[in-house]
Amino acid sequence: MRAAALLLLAALLLNTAVPSLAATQRRPQLTGVNIAGGEFKPARRPGVHGKDYIYPRDSDLAAFARAGVNIVRVPFRWERVQPGLSGALSTEEVRRLDSVVGSARALGLAVILDVHNYGKYAGRKVTEPAVADGLVDLWRRLALRYRGRPVVFGLMNEPAGIVPEDWRRIVDRVVTAIRATGARNLILVPGAKWTGAHSWTRIGGGGSNADAFAGFHDPGGNFAFEMHQYLDSDSSGTHPGCGGPDTGVDRLRAATAWLRSVRARGFLAEFGAGSDARCLATLERMLAFLDRNGDVWSGWTYWAAGPWWPASYDYSVQPSRTGGERPQMRVLRQHLAPSDAS
Structure with missing residues (x-):
């Protein structure tokens, strides 16, 4: 494993304070892709692995490691990993996650574990006391298992239908439970309202x-x-297509200013664009904006890769079967963190 990759993995486990705003700006240091599949066919609970859903294969991880990414976001369904609220984790499912984490680490990649549930469990909103308690319990168990490993904790994908203040109270409980385990891993804290930057x-x-x-x-x-x-x-x-060339920049401006005002960091965990020239130019400008504001934007993961996307999915950056690189990946390459990022 590259020495720089080892430094990166170690840094994820440190009690990292927000960088001084007086410090020299730097580009985002954690840059990669979502490898989708673990969240597919959510109505099938638990579903059949390899038929209804899939986790990143070693070949997928290796392809993106070769491309220069240093982190992958791995979506999974809460109900599959924890079949009963506040119950034991599924031994079989956690073994699959362990395999992804281990394979990624061997390639110098960190993993974001992403609970891809939109603020619900089996259709029940996380604002229900039992479901909120369940989310606290889930992350307590995951933190005990993955503390000290190159794993980032993505608390919940795109909470929706929840008042932001109510969601904040649940987040406070979850983060407190994680830290009570002794885990020092990086935590990604989403907002309500689909956690949109705009x-x-x-x-x-x-x-x-x-x-x-x-x-x-x-x-x-x-x-x-x-x-x-x-x-x-x-x-x-x-939807297909993109707005004007500054669409992404304009949609990030207010959130960027807010992050700087509260001396916090942001992580753009999902963004995507089509493969036409207009979208590629818009994507390029947004990534350049993130580079210029690396004092507050610590990283990003593009949506999405994954071997099960149909050929018609225009956002995909999964290499073609012949090994061809997608147009969006050529843009992303220009903005990946340097290999000595730590």
């Missing part, structure tokens, strides 16, 4: 994430606010 400071529908998370405290001092930002017409990542 809407982070926007008031309405129960308040803003900016107001709810002002003054947020992690006892371990090693967290970043997780945000997502797509470049299509409504920031959902479900």
Whole structure:
């Protein structure tokens, strides 16, 4: 394993304070891709591994390690990993996650474990007391298992239908439980309202994430606010095409200013664009903006790779079967963290 990769993995386990804003700006240091599949066919609980859902294969991890990424985000369904609320973890499912983490580490990659549940468990909202208790219990168990490993804790993918202040109270409990295990791993803290960067400071529908998370405290001092930002017409990542060349930059401006004002870090855990020239130019400008604001943007993971995406999925950066590189990956390559990033 490269010495620089070892430094990166070690840094994830440190009690890393927010860099001084007076320090020289640097580019985001954790840069990679989502490798989707573990969250597929969520209605099938638990479903059949290899038929309904899949985790990153060694060949997938190796391909992106060769491309120069240093982190992969791995979505999974809560119900598969923990079949009963506040119950034991599935031995079989956790073994699969262990395999991904081990293979990634051997390649010099860190892993984000992403609970890809949109603020629900089997259709029940996390604001229900039993479900909130269950999320606390899930992360207590995962933290005990993965503390000290090159693993980042992604608390919840895109919580929706939740008032930001209510979500903040649940996050406080989860983070406290993680730190009580002695885990010092980096924690990614999403907001409510699909955790959109473009809407982070926007008031309405129960308040803003900016107001709810002002003054947020992690006892371990090693967290970043997780945000997502797509470049299509409504920031959902479900439509073809992109806005003008500054669409991504404009949608990140307010969140970037907020991060700097509260002396916090952000992590852009999902963003994606189509493969046409207009989208590629828009993607390039957004990544350049993140580079210029590396004092607050600590990293990013593009959505998405994964071997089960159909050929029609225009956001995919999964290498083609003939080994060809996707157009978006050529743009991403220009903005990956340098190999000596730590």
